[in-house]
Amino acid sequence: MSAIHLGVEGVTRRFGGLTAVNDVSFALGEGDVLSLIGPNGAGKTTLFNILTGQLAPSAGKVVFDGTDITGHRPNQRAWLGLGRTFQISQTLTSLTVLENAMIGTFLRHPRIADAADWAYAALERVGLASRAREEASHLTLGERRRLEVARALGLEPRLLLLDEVMAGLNQTEVTRIVDLVLALNADGQTIIVIEHNLKVVRIFSKRVLVLDRGKMIADGGADSVLQDPVVVEAYVGKKKQ
């Protein structure tokens, strides 16, 4: 039984009258891959933002490797080993591909030559090493997503959060990223993914957590959760893949 890596306890977030995240609790061990799914507006990205520090919860706490990080700023969490990508790709457009990756590696390697080396390694893992010198703004969407993963990898994260990293991509790009995620997990990386594509979810998650209107309605193995009538009902009327 691996030690509890990430503990989410009673996390709630309200925006005025709207409760976006409602008393969500779960625990994650090292090496797990967890998929966070749910219909649009269920609160998945809000939950991510609470985990990584862009938002503070209205109630509850987040514990990472034994440290209560509820009040920590995002950069402090990155330091502790939490890396993430964003739903809308946040590439640094005035920099090159390599420099984008370096923004991640600088955290652990302050010297510019070291940061560059490690950035190269991160780019190699995501398959972008050949584009290192190019302007990041020239990349396609799929490539930008992978670049963002490379930047997050540069932090040498103990936990990686991927927010809809496959949204809007074509089949080839999706396959590429799926392979990447599988490879990362095979290397021992703990990952939480927000994903809409249920086929993909089946491929790489042993565990699935379902949010609907802020509440957690299921948490278990992929097969059982995806067949759970409560979950299916939450998705009725929404896209099913």
Add this chain to the structure above:
Amino acid sequence: MSNLDLAQSGHMHAGASTKRRATDDIWTVSKELPIFIGVVAAIALAIYLLSGQFFYLNLLTMALLFGGLAVSWNIIGGFGGQFSIAHSVFFAIGAYTAGNLYKHFDISPWISILPAMVLSAAVAAVVSWPVFRLRGPFFAIATMALTEVAIAFAMHWKTVTGGASGLTIPYRAGLENMIFTQRWAYAALFLGYLAATLVVSIVILRSRLGYYLQAVRDNDKAAEASGIPIMRTKLKGMAISAALTGVGGVFFMMYVRIVEPAGLLSLFDVGVKIALIALIGGIGTIYGPLLGALILVPLDYWLRAFIGSAIPGGNLIVLGIILILGSLYMKKGVFGALKQGYAAWRPKR
């Protein structure tokens, strides 16, 4: 690019070749050095050629001063994207520090450089800490407000600044006093200042701080998620930028030997002008601000002399038009436009 092909073919497995290749693909300080030396040498040559012509020499000297000020501003304004109009305050701090220490305590301005830097950096850190959480124009407005406060205090604090009548320092020529009989010596002095600011600018841009500043500028959400401490980064950039600007003030004080609050702190003649120079030359590049100064300082003078005399305010009308057209069509400045032209002209890979 042949460089990349070489790297790719040699790359198959990690090792010493990886290290060499990684730094091949980014600019480093050592690569920048030849360009820097070339630029400084060219200007030195210009000083030598102009050494007898006081008018042009003075113009060049002022251009070098503003070049240095703009390069300093660029560290936080261009790299960091924090559009400060308050840099005239640090300029003034430098001037008043040097002036007072020299006049009342006979301290050489060379020594005053240190307290000028420290004081400017300290003031910068204190005032920008509350203001940095503001975005774009709000930040600019806050810096304008700070300048107004500074002007009011400068007018009021007569023991230090001499109030509206200004601070005058006695003329005692000598290297230790930074007061020279030959005019070309001042030009050389300001070239030294410019060179110093360029060196700092180059070192920062090719360092972690430089990358962090740019990341914060481009996308602070992504930057923070990548572990960058936003406030600390901005403060560092601001402190360095302010310190360098203060040094410019020290040199200026010894050049003109009389300063008064309206001239030092003037929003348009100093604060906005520095930012404008950087904009026209090319924000966020190393030599852009210098280019901007070499264009704008003589242009400003020429406009004042030829148009301003015929039509009151005519020079500012032209400047206003340049500002409007520049912001509409030349966002990357002259330097940026040149770079784009060069990239388009060069044969593709």
Add this chain to the structure above:
Amino acid sequence: MGFHTDIAMDQFFNVVALGLLLGGTYALVSVGLNLIFGVIRIVNFSQGEFLMLGMYGAYLGYTTMGLDPYAGAFIVVPALTVLGMIIYWLVMRPLQNEPMMQVFASFGLLLLIQNIVLAITGGVGMSMNTPFSQITLTIAGIQFSATRLIILLASMVAAGALGLYLAKTTFGQAIRAVAQDRKAAQLMGINVERTFMWSFGIGTGLAGLAGVLLTPIYTLSPQIGGNFVMAAFAVVVLGGLGSVLGAFVGGFIVGLTEAFAGYYIDPELKHAVIFIVFIAVLLIRPSGLFGQAGAEEVGLREQS
């Protein structure tokens, strides 16, 4: 003892009166600026210049057609509204997503407008006396000049009218919709660009109105806009981005602060005091008194 208190009280009320009148002026100038800020999210550093143009426009009407400035307002204000709309369309619209360039461009406009007027008038200060300038009213033992009272009234009417307009008319509600969420507004069929154009025009028109009303009080000079624009920004921040009520109340707070600082502290430092207050507000409650929280942090960059 009682004698001194009487004088002190007299002075106090005089200062309050001055503060209220100043406040009315600031409120009028700022309501327009706030509209531009809050709706289009554009910094208009040239706002003060429209005030100046309002003054000169009124003066022109007076000298050429013998129009009392209050009557001339009916020509000058619409003219400046149209001018504002043209300027928005040509200069500001292309710079929607570039806050730093907006700053530069509006500075450029400031320089341009100010110095064109300087060139035309040759820098001679001019002043106007109108039938109203001589009238003073005494209320509760304090003297008010009629012209300043009119400004106070005008600012209340203008703010009230604008508030009603935004709340009750279709176009006013369209403006508010665009201010809240321009993409949603666009999806609802609102022509966002036209809304921006009108908002900018109304904003500059209000500044022009302030200028017209100030002509009997201040001496005309091309630089007069600068005096007001800085305080107007302080007002907008204090009152809160996007809130008409905020700009109105903020104007009075700033006006009163300036009056008190000028009298009780030091006339030279009164502007400094305003800006210290301004910075204090930014520290304590950056969204201002009535503004939406976080507006100043979101700033003017469009979020995806």
